[in-house]
Amino acid sequence: MKPTAEQRLWMYRNMVLSRYLETRIESIYMEGKTPVFNMANGPIPGEMHLSNGQEPCAVGVCAHLTAEDVVTATHRPHHIAVAKGVELDAMVAEIFGKATGLSGGHGGHMHLFDARVNFACSGIVGQGLGPAVGAALSRKLQGKSGVAVAFMGEGAANQGAFHESLNLAAVWKLPVVFVIEDNGWGISVAKEACTAVPNNHLRAAAYGMPGVHVPDNDVEGIFAAAGEAIANARKGLGPTLLEIETFRLAGHFMGDSEDYRPAGEKEGLQQRDPIPRYRRQLLDAGLLDENSDAALVNEAQARVETAIRFAQNSEFLSPEAALDVVFV
Amino acid sequence: MTTKKATRKLTIARAMAEAIAQEMRIDPRVFVMGEDIGPLGGVFGTTRGLITEFGTERVRDTPISETAFIGAAVGAASDGMRPIVELMFVDFFGVCMDAIYNLMAKNTYFSGGKVRVPMVLMTSTGGGYSDAGQHSQCLYGTFAHLPGMKVVVPSNAYDAKGLMTAAIRDDNPVVYMYHKSLQGMGWLGTEKGATVAVPEESYTVEIGKAAVVRKGNDVSLVSLGAGVHHCLRAAEVLQKEGFSAEVLDLRSLVPLDREAVRASVGRTGRLIVVDEDYHSYGVSGEIIATVVEHNHTCLKAAPKRLAYPDIPIPFARPMEQWALPNADKIVDAFRQMMLNQ
The missing domain is CATH 3.40.50.920 (Rossmann fold)
Known part of the structure; x- marks a missing residue:
């Protein structure tokens, strides 16, 4: 499955936007956190998990989805939220904890919910899988179109929820796709130090579903594999496990010293940054030139800046609003 | 809600199953998942007869995978369904608590009230029949302590039916804790006082009223x-x-x-x-x-x-x-x- 010119530009634009968003969050996050790093300080307090480097997973998969399809994402959700079409102003405002945020600041960066595009995420490893299976079941029971996609890191493949959810999805032949963003590290523990198989897509055999491995963080390789998996789910052919080899260019969270990485790893990864790489591909294909690329980048950056200004200019809910919305 | 004077007595198990059946008849969004809730009708009788009337699509026996099927209920509820799931013994919460207290109970709050999770988690409690320490606990306080889920505990069949109907219709997650000694299962030495007159028509008992x-x-x-x-x-x-x-x-x-x-x-x-x-x-x-x-x-x-x-x-x-x-x-x-x- 090959992306159209339009899809290729869409994927590139969303990767650029997502990366610029992370870059801006990174710099704003550090405000008030130097010289002493205290996570509670600054305009964006709390943990922050940046998605730099993993953008191909988000765009390659979400290029095949529409608003009606369901996505459950992880504690590292920004790139996926951007690609799924989560409302950017409200998303950034939620990351700042503001009243205008997706949830008025009740959720924050690890708990982004946008029902308009059926996006949710959770800060607990592997726990978005069950809800994705349930959303797929809901579509089947209601006779409604739409598939569910559960994103996870490679660490989640060692969770019980992974085994239970894949088995259940396969037993009931549900329209769901499980996507592993394998960035090689579960915080500081290397995949090979904690995973009994060299590749997690092999585990699909245990559930009688196709397991597909996409090497090299390759945008169009991901697009092709995800396209087939999602098309099969839409056709009623059941679930697929997709394992994408990706990498994170940042730490597990901001403040991570990344001492666990072998010397030179990070520098090597920077050389393989998927965004300049895909830019080169599109330039070579004649879909971009220097001018149109600059315009695209400027437009994406302007969009992010608008969202950040929106968030910065928004108020907080009153402290007592903490008591609201426990029940509806 | 006023009801005709009832003379028919039901066990709590029958009353729960009747409430579920009545809601399933009027609301296609309602379905049931759990272990042994299909042809067996629930180990404690809570779903008896449902599979005959509603079939295997809406009355789904699950694998022994509480994390997956309770998590799935959260996903289905957020997507417009009204699932009822059974955690066979409340003691088993240890294998699936994340789906309960981090997802079911918190997604509404995290979403600023925009995502509703209308589901019922029904689970058996209590002992007294020498089933020892992993099948006899009540854990009322454990569930009531954690915010974001309603918790009901019926003591008789009238309340059991009305609370179940109310729980299914509630837009929030409800943990429905039924005591095994009240169920009316012959093999559990049932408390006679729990089997009371129950109206045949549907009614609710308001959640939150003693x-x-x-x-x-x-x-x-x-x-x-x-x-x-x-x-x-x-x-x-x-x-x-x-x-x-x-x-x-x-x-x-x-x-x-x-x-x-x-x-x-x-x-x-x-x-x-x-x-x-x-x-x-x-x-x-x-x-x-x-x-x-x-x-x-x-x-x-x-x-x-x-x-x-x-x-x-x-x-x-x-x-x-x-x-x-x-x-x-x-x-x-x-x-x-x-x-x-």
């Missing part, structure tokens, strides 16, 4: 589930001794009807809480705090609690029965209270 099930003036016996029946027996004994005990059935733990507790103790001036859940950090302490934080001067005597000791539940009958609350212990507690007053 019920005075026996009026009295000298002491408030506050309890839930099976404990209500111990209290009623104790009240009979006390009546013969010239004392009138009021029995308050909490019915809901979340929301808790604090006003009803305060009103009862305000009338009687004495409080004994009976709870089969663990003694410390639990329901019994919460009920006492509800009264004394509000008005400690209404008490004529220090309040008492009869709860399960802070021990894992033992297997051997003598030890197990010794540790459980019962009517004799309630009567003794009242006598002590009067002596020390």
Whole structure:
């Protein structure tokens, strides 16, 4: 499955936007956190998990989805939220904890919910899988179109929820796709130090579903594999496990010293940054030139800046609003 | 809601299944998932007959995968369905608690109230039949402690049906905790007082409302589930001794009807809480705090609690029965209270 010119530009634009968003969050996050790093300080307090480097997973998969399809994402959700079409102003405002945020600041960066595009995420490893299976079941029971996609890191493949959810999805032949963003590290523990198989897509055999491995963080390789998996789910052919080899260019969270990485790893990864790489591909294909690329980048950056200004200019809910919305 | 006078008696199990069936008939969004809830009809009879009427699409036997199917219920509920899932024994919450307290109970809050999770998690509680410490717990306090989920505990079939209907119709997640000794399963030595007249038509019992099930003036016996029946027996004994005990059935733990507790103790001036859940950090302490934080001067005597000791539940009958609350212990507690007053 090959992306159209339009899809290729869409994927590139969303990767650029997502990366610029992370870059801006990174710099704003550090405000008030130097010289002493205290996570509670600054305009964006709390943990922050940046998605730099993993953008191909988000765009390659979400290029095949529409608003009606369901996505459950992880504690590292920004790139996926951007690609799924989560409302950017409200998303950034939620990351700042503001009243205008997706949830008025009740959720924050690890708990982004946008029902308009059926996006949710959770800060607990592997726990978005069950809800994705349930959303797929809901579509089947209601006779409604739409598939569910559960994103996870490679660490989640060692969770019980992974085994239970894949088995259940396969037993009931549900329209769901499980996507592993394998960035090689579960915080500081290397995949090979904690995973009994060299590749997690092999585990699909245990559930009688196709397991597909996409090497090299390759945008169009991901697009092709995800396209087939999602098309099969839409056709009623059941679930697929997709394992994408990706990498994170940042730490597990901001403040991570990344001492666990072998010397030179990070520098090597920077050389393989998927965004300049895909830019080169599109330039070579004649879909971009220097001018149109600059315009695209400027437009994406302007969009992010608008969202950040929106968030910065928004108020907080009153402290007592903490008591609201426990029940509806 | 007014109902015709009912003469037909049902067990709690039958009442629960009837409520579910009636809601499934009028609402295609309602479906049931769990272990052995299909042809078997639920180990404790909660889904008996449903598969015959509604088929395997809407009455789904699951793998023994509580994390997956309770998580799936959260996903389905968020997507417009109204799932009912059964956690066969509440003791099994250890293998699936994330789906319950981090997803089911929090997604509405995290979404700023925009994502609704209308699901019912029904689960069996309690012991007394030597099933030992992994199949006999109540854990009422554990679930009621964690915000974001309503918790109901019926003591009889009338409330069981009305609370189930209310739970299914609620836009919030409801944990429905039914006590095994009240279910009406022949092999579990059922409490007779739980099998009561139940109207055939659909009705609701409001979640968050306690019920005075026996009026009295000298002491408030506050309890839930099976404990209500111990209290009623104790009240009979006390009546013969010239004392009138009021029995308050909490019915809901979340929301808790604090006003009803305060009103009862305000009338009687004495409080004994009976709870089969663990003694410390639990329901019994919460009920006492509800009264004394509000008005400690209404008490004529220090309040008492009869709860399960802070021990894992033992297997051997003598030890197990010794540790459980019962009517004799309630009567003794009242006598002590009067002596020390």
